[in-house]
Amino acid sequence: MVQNERAAVLIPVQEKAGLGMTALDDFTPLVRLHQQRIYRVLLGMVRDPDAAETLTQECFLKAYQRRASFRGEASVGVWLLKIAVNLARDHRRSRLREFWHRLSSSFEDVADLEQRLPDPHASQERVLLGREEVATVWSAVERLSPQQRAIFMLRFVEGMSLEEIAEVTSLKVGTVKTHLFRAVRAIRQRLKGGGAGE
């Protein structure tokens, strides 16, 4: 399912014209096609469902505003992810906003992210272990730089190739690999009960 969705998102450049990015009516199918992935990536980056929802809207609004600048060098999916990653980075930079949001947002939502596990029928022990693992990875991911965090999400949550991630982040493949290596190492350190790593 993930593979199908990924294939659908990374629509070839040639289909840009077919997507009809000039009118509002033609823009809605584009939203429908990509909104779930954009929301998921943003959720992983900001770790806040409310913020992810707002940023998803922002992402598509920005895409609409800048649709003339879409040159077609990358697929629409990559272009949208690029906008989303930049938005998430800006959002995280705004510490003040984060502070106020933490005060006002529902803490349950954030905690929910750690609690949710795909298999509700798993044994109690497995569920607890899984929650612990997820919490550990989160604590390591939280300490990553926004760039590393984005790369980690795109690789392990979205299953994107290094080349695709390089396109989204405008980095070289080698740099992406280095960031990924550091991110995974930081998680490994956390799992071992060590320091932050990064």
Add this chain to the structure above:
Amino acid sequence: MNNHLSEDQITEWTLGARDDFVSRHLETCRACSVAVEELRSAISCFRDSIHATAQRDNSFWRDQQLAIRERVSDWYPLHWAWVAAMAMVLIAAIFLTRAPNPSQNKATEDADKALLQQVQADLAREVPEALAPAVLIAEERNEILTNKEQTKSTLKKRRELK
């Protein structure tokens, strides 16, 4: 020194790099295979938890589509209003900031002063400008007549003295 895989090797393996030595080692070393499995499982659980949290019902996505559509529709006229406002501000700024030439300004001031003086002179005049030649003729005539009168009276006085 130990014979286990290094942190770098475990990380590389998790990232998908395949190495015969590491592969063989993992088959025989329980500690390393547990470490690799632990890392793989943690990342896998993390991915699944995000996917599970991001799973929303259809109404959520529909509402979001509507919200995006609404925001784009709101932006469109606002965008053009903003562009028009900026254009007006720019035009106004060009007109307002156009600095007058100092020499031109002085010449205008002098011309204004001269015109004012002329107006004042015109107002002070007893006779309209158009009748000025007639006044001159009348004055000359009066002068001649006065001179004649004086000459006559002088001649008369001389005669009386004789």
